[in-house]
Amino acid sequence: MKFTVASRGDTLSDELCDTIKTRLLAADLAHDSETPDIVITVGGDGTFLEAFHSYAHRLEETAFVGIHTGHLGFYADWVPEETEHLITHIIKTPFQIVEYPLLEVVIRYRGGQREPRRHLALNESTIKSTEGSLVCTVEIKGEAFETFRGDGLCMSTPSGSTAYNKALGGAILHPSLASIQLSEMASINNRIYRTLGSPLVLPQHHTCLLKLLNDVSVQVTIDHFNVPVFAENVDTIQVRVAEEKVRFARFRPFPFWKRVKEAFISE
Ligand code: NAP
Ligand code: MN
Numbered sequence: 001m002k003f004t005v006a007s008r009g010d011t012l013s014d015e016l017c018d019t020i021k022t023r024l025l026a027a028d029l030a031h032d033s034e035t036p037d038i039v040i041t042v043g044g045d046g047t048f049l050e051a052f053h054s055y056a057h058r059l060e061e062t063a064f065v066g067i068h069t070g071h072l073g074f075y076a077d078w079v080p081e082e083t084e085h086l087i088t089h090i091i092k093t094p095f096q097i098v099e100y101p102l103l104e105v106v107i108r109y110r111g112g113q114r115e116p117r118r119h120l121a122l123n124e125s126t127i128k129s130t131e132g133s134l135v136c137t138v139e140i141k142g143e144a145f146e147t148f149r150g151d152g153l154c155m156s157t158p159s160g161s162t163a164y165n166k167a168l169g170g171a172i173l174h175p176s177l178a179s180i181q182l183s184e185m186a187s188i189n190n191r192i193y194r195t196l197g198s199p200l201v202l203p204q205h206h207t208c209l210l211k212l213l214n215d216v217s218v219q220v221t222i223d224h225f226n227v228p229v230f231a232e233n234v235d236t237i238q239v240r241v242a243e244e245k246v247r248f249a250r251f252r253p254f255p256f257w258k259r260v261k262e263a264f265i266s267e
Helices: 011-026 045-054 056-061 080-092 256-264
Strands: 002-007 038-043 063-068 076-078 096-109 117-121 124-129 134-140 143-156 179-187 200-203 208-212 218-222 234-250
Touching: 002 011, 002 045, 011 038, 011 080, 038 045, 038 076, 038 080, 045 056, 045 063, 045 076, 056 234, 063 076, 063 080, 076 080, 096 124, 096 143, 096 179, 096 218, 117 124, 117 218, 124 134, 124 234, 143 208, 179 234, 200 234, 218 234
Parallel strands: 002 038, 038 063, 063 234
Antiparallel strands: 096 117, 096 234, 124 143, 124 218, 134 143, 134 208, 143 179, 179 200, 208 234
């Protein structure tokens, strides 16, 4: 089996990565950062998000596992003290796989000036105007739903529902629900502009299309990064549940609701 490690870059995480690497090499596992079977991240959820994007082109062949050297993570849910236990499990293989849904985002440009770009998000994609309000129509399954005017919109995965989506008042969704959630950022609501106001959850195959109506420059994000868009020329953003899934190597049960409780309520 081939493995690689990814560190947040602080001393503690770097040291832990070195230990893991040494132990796995000694057990005759091969270190391969190009085509690993398992990616072990050490740091936080941010570290995990970065690692996910590094291997997003080969998700079917990659399993991920995360250790948190700071607070409990949703993706990085192992504590450093469990490292030995984790190493033993990795050496023993085979391990169980748990899959979570992803968000597919397709960005199209006005007049087809540029090639559409497709991205996958593990947490969410957001669109915001960088100057004044964003005005866009929201279509669901090809039918006009509403016209949004406000700061922006957030389209999240179930596992991303505990991140930005939560700060926007979105619901927490269990990752066994193959779905995406659309939540608003400060919509303007009056007699002229009207939006639903509540977060919306869409099932698989219900494509949502945002069509920009005004000539603003926009910022589009996927997880932790800004997509290098031609900001003035974005025409539509299409989102849906992706065909691809992220695969977690599971060595012991840690139910999602327990992670939610321990992260937000009490240990
Ligand atoms: P960051 O600014 O360090 O992330 C913000 C926080 O979100 C960190 O505490 C991070 O955990 C945590 N986080 C990431 N994914 C999560 C998840 N699925 N559930 C619960 N918490 C999660 O930047 P980052 O670490 O690169 O993470 C990028 C994410 O930050 C974005 O995808 C977005 O969801 C989130 N974000 C949130 C807000 C907001 O809540 N207002 C605004 C912008 C971005 P770690 O400390 O373990 O990395
Ligand atoms: Mn972070």
